[in-house]
Amino acid sequence: MSSRIGVVTFPGSLDDRDAIRAVTLAGAEAVSLWHADATLQGVDAVVLPGGFSYGDYLRCGAIARFAPVMEPLIKAARDGMPVLGICNGFQILCESHLLPGALTRNDHLHFICRDQRLQITNTTSAWTSNFDMNQEIVVPLKNGEGGFVADERTLDQLEGEGRVIARYLEVNPNGSRRDIAGICNEAGNVVGLMPHPEHAVEALTGPTVDGLGFFTSVLKSLVDNGKVLA
Protein backbone atom coordinates (compact mmCIF):
# COMPACT_ATOMS: atom_id res chain seq x y z
CA MET A 1 0.00 0.00 0.00
CA SER A 2 1.49 3.31 -0.98
CA SER A 3 1.27 6.41 1.17
CA ARG A 4 -1.72 8.68 0.57
CA ILE A 5 -0.84 12.35 0.64
CA GLY A 6 -3.57 14.96 0.55
CA VAL A 7 -3.26 18.30 -1.24
CA VAL A 8 -5.78 20.94 -0.16
CA THR A 9 -7.34 23.25 -2.73
CA PHE A 10 -8.61 26.58 -1.36
CA PRO A 11 -10.35 29.21 -3.48
CA GLY A 12 -7.32 30.94 -4.98
CA SER A 13 -4.83 28.08 -4.62
CA LEU A 14 -2.43 28.06 -7.58
CA ASP A 15 0.07 25.29 -7.03
CA ASP A 16 -2.19 22.44 -5.97
CA ARG A 17 -1.75 20.72 -9.37
CA ASP A 18 2.03 20.92 -9.18
CA ALA A 19 1.96 19.66 -5.59
CA ILE A 20 -0.13 16.69 -6.72
CA ARG A 21 2.37 16.02 -9.51
CA ALA A 22 5.31 16.20 -7.09
CA VAL A 23 3.62 13.83 -4.65
CA THR A 24 2.90 11.39 -7.48
CA LEU A 25 6.44 11.59 -8.90
CA ALA A 26 7.81 10.87 -5.42
CA GLY A 27 5.84 7.61 -5.45
CA ALA A 28 2.82 8.38 -3.29
CA GLU A 29 -0.86 8.42 -4.09
CA ALA A 30 -2.08 12.03 -4.26
CA VAL A 31 -5.51 12.77 -2.79
CA SER A 32 -7.27 16.04 -3.64
CA LEU A 33 -8.80 17.64 -0.56
CA TRP A 34 -11.34 20.45 -0.76
CA HIS A 35 -11.27 23.44 1.60
CA ALA A 36 -14.99 23.16 2.40
CA ASP A 37 -14.83 19.50 3.43
CA ALA A 38 -14.56 18.72 7.11
CA THR A 39 -12.60 15.50 6.52
CA LEU A 40 -9.05 14.56 5.53
CA GLN A 41 -10.23 11.31 3.86
CA GLY A 42 -7.83 9.28 5.96
CA VAL A 43 -4.64 10.58 4.29
CA ASP A 44 -1.22 9.98 5.87
CA ALA A 45 0.12 13.50 5.29
CA VAL A 46 -1.05 16.82 3.84
CA VAL A 47 0.45 19.51 1.63
CA LEU A 48 -0.96 23.05 1.82
CA PRO A 49 0.00 24.46 -1.57
CA GLY A 50 0.99 27.93 -2.70
CA GLY A 51 -1.28 30.55 -4.20
CA PHE A 52 -3.49 33.35 -3.00
CA SER A 53 -6.20 31.70 -0.91
CA TYR A 54 -9.20 34.00 -0.56
CA GLY A 55 -7.35 36.57 -2.66
CA ASP A 56 -4.91 37.23 0.23
CA TYR A 57 -7.71 39.37 1.68
CA LEU A 58 -7.26 40.55 5.28
CA ARG A 59 -3.82 38.90 5.62
CA CYS A 60 -2.26 36.06 3.62
CA GLY A 61 -3.71 32.80 4.94
CA ALA A 62 -5.88 34.49 7.58
CA ILE A 63 -9.22 33.40 6.11
CA ALA A 64 -8.05 30.00 4.85
CA ARG A 65 -6.98 29.22 8.40
CA PHE A 66 -10.68 29.06 9.34
CA ALA A 67 -11.76 26.86 6.37
CA PRO A 68 -13.65 23.72 7.44
CA VAL A 69 -10.82 21.39 6.31
CA MET A 70 -8.43 23.14 8.71
CA GLU A 71 -10.21 21.88 11.80
CA PRO A 72 -9.32 18.19 11.34
CA LEU A 73 -5.99 19.21 9.83
CA ILE A 74 -4.90 21.26 12.85
CA LYS A 75 -5.91 18.43 15.15
CA ALA A 76 -4.08 15.81 13.07
CA ALA A 77 -0.97 18.01 12.85
CA ARG A 78 -0.93 18.37 16.64
CA ASP A 79 -1.17 14.57 16.84
CA GLY A 80 1.91 14.17 14.63
CA MET A 81 0.63 13.91 11.05
CA PRO A 82 3.19 15.36 8.61
CA VAL A 83 2.05 18.68 7.09
CA LEU A 84 4.03 20.74 4.58
CA GLY A 85 2.95 24.33 3.90
CA ILE A 86 4.53 25.89 0.84
CA CYS A 87 4.42 29.67 0.37
CA ASN A 88 0.73 30.50 1.00
CA GLY A 89 0.60 27.17 2.86
CA PHE A 90 3.41 28.40 5.13
CA GLN A 91 1.39 31.58 5.76
CA ILE A 92 -1.67 29.47 6.65
CA LEU A 93 0.38 27.36 9.09
CA CYS A 94 1.62 30.51 10.84
CA GLU A 95 -1.89 31.95 10.99
CA SER A 96 -3.03 28.61 12.48
CA HIS A 97 -0.31 28.89 15.14
CA LEU A 98 1.01 25.48 14.11
CA LEU A 99 4.24 27.34 13.37
CA PRO A 100 5.57 30.43 15.16
CA GLY A 101 6.15 33.82 13.57
CA ALA A 102 4.48 35.42 10.58
CA LEU A 103 5.15 36.24 6.93
CA THR A 104 5.12 39.91 6.02
CA ARG A 105 5.42 41.96 2.85
CA ASN A 106 8.82 41.71 1.13
CA ASP A 107 11.03 44.50 2.46
CA HIS A 108 11.61 45.83 -1.09
CA LEU A 109 7.84 45.70 -1.85
CA HIS A 110 8.31 43.86 -5.16
CA PHE A 111 6.86 40.48 -6.01
CA ILE A 112 9.88 38.27 -6.62
CA CYS A 113 10.18 35.25 -8.93
CA ARG A 114 13.56 33.59 -9.33
CA ASP A 115 15.46 30.34 -8.98
CA GLN A 116 16.71 30.46 -5.41
CA ARG A 117 19.71 28.74 -3.86
CA LEU A 118 18.96 27.34 -0.41
CA GLN A 119 20.90 25.54 2.27
CA ILE A 120 19.16 22.68 4.05
CA THR A 121 19.85 23.04 7.77
CA ASN A 122 17.72 20.29 9.30
CA THR A 123 17.70 16.63 8.29
CA THR A 124 15.45 15.27 11.02
CA SER A 125 12.05 16.80 10.19
CA ALA A 126 9.43 14.69 8.42
CA TRP A 127 10.00 16.62 5.19
CA THR A 128 13.81 17.01 5.13
CA SER A 129 15.21 13.64 6.26
CA ASN A 130 16.32 12.66 2.75
CA PHE A 131 18.67 15.63 2.44
CA ASP A 132 22.26 15.88 3.66
CA MET A 133 23.08 18.46 6.32
CA ASN A 134 24.08 21.79 4.70
CA GLN A 135 23.16 20.44 1.26
CA GLU A 136 22.65 23.23 -1.27
CA ILE A 137 19.59 23.07 -3.49
CA VAL A 138 17.98 25.33 -6.10
CA VAL A 139 14.21 25.68 -6.33
CA PRO A 140 11.91 28.44 -7.61
CA LEU A 141 10.89 31.23 -5.25
CA LYS A 142 7.89 33.47 -5.95
CA ASN A 143 6.23 35.63 -3.36
CA GLY A 144 5.09 39.10 -2.44
CA GLU A 145 4.77 38.52 1.29
CA GLY A 146 7.58 36.16 2.16
CA GLY A 147 9.47 38.04 4.84
CA PHE A 148 9.64 35.74 7.86
CA VAL A 149 9.43 37.65 11.15
CA ALA A 150 9.30 36.60 14.79
CA ASP A 151 10.54 38.13 18.01
CA GLU A 152 14.21 37.67 18.90
CA ARG A 153 13.46 35.08 21.56
CA THR A 154 11.50 32.93 19.09
CA LEU A 155 14.25 33.27 16.47
CA ASP A 156 16.88 32.23 19.04
CA GLN A 157 14.70 29.29 20.04
CA LEU A 158 14.17 28.16 16.43
CA GLU A 159 17.92 28.28 15.79
CA GLY A 160 18.82 26.72 19.13
CA GLU A 161 16.49 23.78 18.59
CA GLY A 162 17.59 23.21 15.00
CA ARG A 163 14.16 24.13 13.71
CA VAL A 164 15.33 26.36 10.87
CA ILE A 165 15.08 23.81 8.04
CA ALA A 166 16.37 25.97 5.17
CA ARG A 167 18.11 29.31 4.70
CA TYR A 168 18.49 31.61 1.71
CA LEU A 169 21.97 31.60 0.19
CA GLU A 170 23.68 34.41 -1.76
CA VAL A 171 20.84 36.90 -1.42
CA ASN A 172 18.05 37.36 1.08
CA PRO A 173 15.15 37.81 -1.35
CA ASN A 174 12.48 39.23 0.95
CA GLY A 175 13.93 40.54 4.18
CA SER A 176 13.35 37.35 6.17
CA ARG A 177 14.95 37.53 9.60
CA ARG A 178 18.21 35.61 9.76
CA ASP A 179 17.79 34.45 6.13
CA ILE A 180 15.14 31.95 7.19
CA ALA A 181 13.40 30.23 4.26
CA GLY A 182 11.66 27.47 6.22
CA ILE A 183 11.02 26.23 9.74
CA CYS A 184 9.44 23.26 11.50
CA ASN A 185 7.46 22.78 14.69
CA GLU A 186 8.93 21.24 17.83
CA ALA A 187 7.98 17.67 16.83
CA GLY A 188 9.32 18.13 13.29
CA ASN A 189 6.14 16.93 11.56
CA VAL A 190 4.91 20.39 10.51
CA VAL A 191 7.14 22.26 8.05
CA GLY A 192 6.63 25.65 6.42
CA LEU A 193 8.72 26.72 3.45
CA MET A 194 8.50 29.91 1.39
CA PRO A 195 10.24 28.65 -1.80
CA HIS A 196 8.56 26.07 -4.04
CA PRO A 197 10.03 22.55 -4.12
CA GLU A 198 6.99 21.29 -6.06
CA HIS A 199 8.16 23.30 -9.07
CA ALA A 200 11.55 21.54 -9.08
CA VAL A 201 10.67 17.89 -9.56
CA GLU A 202 11.22 17.33 -13.29
CA ALA A 203 14.07 18.36 -15.60
CA LEU A 204 11.57 19.47 -18.26
CA THR A 205 9.82 22.11 -16.14
CA GLY A 206 12.09 22.93 -13.22
CA PRO A 207 15.57 24.39 -12.75
CA THR A 208 16.55 21.17 -10.93
CA VAL A 209 14.87 18.13 -9.39
CA ASP A 210 16.07 19.16 -5.92
CA GLY A 211 12.51 19.71 -4.71
CA LEU A 212 11.66 16.01 -4.86
CA GLY A 213 13.67 15.47 -1.67
CA PHE A 214 10.91 17.03 0.46
CA PHE A 215 8.35 14.58 -0.87
CA THR A 216 10.56 11.49 -0.73
CA SER A 217 11.51 12.50 2.82
CA VAL A 218 7.94 12.31 4.03
CA LEU A 219 7.45 8.90 2.41
CA LYS A 220 10.52 7.65 4.27
CA SER A 221 9.28 9.17 7.53
CA LEU A 222 5.85 7.53 7.13
CA VAL A 223 7.49 4.14 6.58
CA ASP A 224 9.94 4.66 9.46
CA ASN A 225 7.07 5.55 11.78
CA GLY A 226 5.10 2.48 10.76
CA LYS A 227 2.28 4.55 9.28
CA VAL A 228 2.51 2.73 5.94
CA LEU A 229 4.32 -0.34 4.69
CA ALA A 230 7.42 0.09 2.56
Add this chain to the structure above:
Amino acid sequence: MAIVVVDVALKPEILDPQGRAVQGALGRLGLHGVTDVRQGKQFVLTIDGEVTADKLDEIKKIAETLLSNPVIEDFTVEVKA
Protein backbone atom coordinates in the same frame (compact mmCIF):
# COMPACT_ATOMS: atom_id res chain seq x y z
CA MET B 1 -27.89 49.83 15.99
CA ALA B 2 -24.33 50.57 17.00
CA ILE B 3 -21.00 51.06 15.29
CA VAL B 4 -17.86 49.41 16.59
CA VAL B 5 -14.53 50.38 15.04
CA VAL B 6 -11.55 48.04 15.16
CA ASP B 7 -8.20 49.59 14.23
CA VAL B 8 -5.32 47.25 13.40
CA ALA B 9 -1.72 48.41 13.10
CA LEU B 10 1.61 46.66 12.73
CA LYS B 11 3.55 46.51 15.99
CA PRO B 12 6.18 49.27 16.20
CA GLU B 13 9.08 46.83 15.84
CA ILE B 14 7.71 45.29 12.62
CA LEU B 15 9.05 46.87 9.44
CA ASP B 16 6.29 48.55 7.41
CA PRO B 17 7.60 48.82 3.83
CA GLN B 18 4.21 50.07 2.58
CA GLY B 19 4.25 52.92 5.06
CA ARG B 20 7.79 53.74 4.01
CA ALA B 21 6.77 53.85 0.33
CA VAL B 22 3.90 56.21 1.21
CA GLN B 23 6.34 58.38 3.17
CA GLY B 24 8.54 58.61 0.08
CA ALA B 25 5.56 59.74 -1.99
CA LEU B 26 4.66 62.44 0.54
CA GLY B 27 8.06 64.06 0.06
CA ARG B 28 7.67 63.98 -3.72
CA LEU B 29 4.27 65.71 -3.35
CA GLY B 30 5.80 68.51 -1.34
CA LEU B 31 4.74 67.52 2.17
CA HIS B 32 7.99 67.70 4.08
CA GLY B 33 8.85 67.00 7.68
CA VAL B 34 6.98 63.67 7.92
CA THR B 35 9.41 61.48 9.82
CA ASP B 36 7.42 58.23 9.73
CA VAL B 37 4.30 56.70 8.15
CA ARG B 38 2.67 53.52 9.43
CA GLN B 39 -0.14 51.94 7.42
CA GLY B 40 -2.94 50.10 9.20
CA LYS B 41 -6.44 48.72 8.65
CA GLN B 42 -9.79 49.81 9.97
CA PHE B 43 -12.86 47.59 10.33
CA VAL B 44 -16.22 49.27 10.89
CA LEU B 45 -18.70 46.80 12.35
CA THR B 46 -22.39 47.69 12.31
CA ILE B 47 -24.03 45.85 15.18
CA ASP B 48 -27.70 45.01 15.48
CA GLY B 49 -28.98 46.23 18.87
CA GLU B 50 -26.93 47.39 21.80
CA VAL B 51 -23.26 46.62 22.38
CA THR B 52 -23.33 44.87 25.73
CA ALA B 53 -20.20 43.99 27.69
CA ASP B 54 -20.55 40.39 26.48
CA LYS B 55 -20.87 41.50 22.85
CA LEU B 56 -17.81 43.72 23.23
CA ASP B 57 -15.85 40.79 24.63
CA GLU B 58 -16.89 38.70 21.62
CA ILE B 59 -15.77 41.44 19.26
CA LYS B 60 -12.42 41.74 21.06
CA LYS B 61 -11.94 37.99 20.72
CA ILE B 62 -12.63 38.17 16.97
CA ALA B 63 -10.29 41.16 16.69
CA GLU B 64 -7.59 39.04 18.27
CA THR B 65 -8.18 35.86 16.25
CA LEU B 66 -9.30 36.96 12.78
CA LEU B 67 -9.04 40.72 12.29
CA SER B 68 -5.47 40.96 13.59
CA ASN B 69 -2.49 38.65 13.88
CA PRO B 70 -1.14 39.23 17.41
CA VAL B 71 2.31 38.06 16.30
CA ILE B 72 2.81 41.19 14.21
CA GLU B 73 -0.15 43.49 14.90
CA ASP B 74 -1.84 45.46 17.71
CA PHE B 75 -5.50 46.43 17.69
CA THR B 76 -7.91 48.77 19.42
CA VAL B 77 -11.70 48.43 19.71
CA GLU B 78 -13.92 51.51 20.05
CA VAL B 79 -17.69 51.74 20.35
CA LYS B 80 -18.71 54.78 18.27
CA ALA B 81 -22.46 55.00 18.81
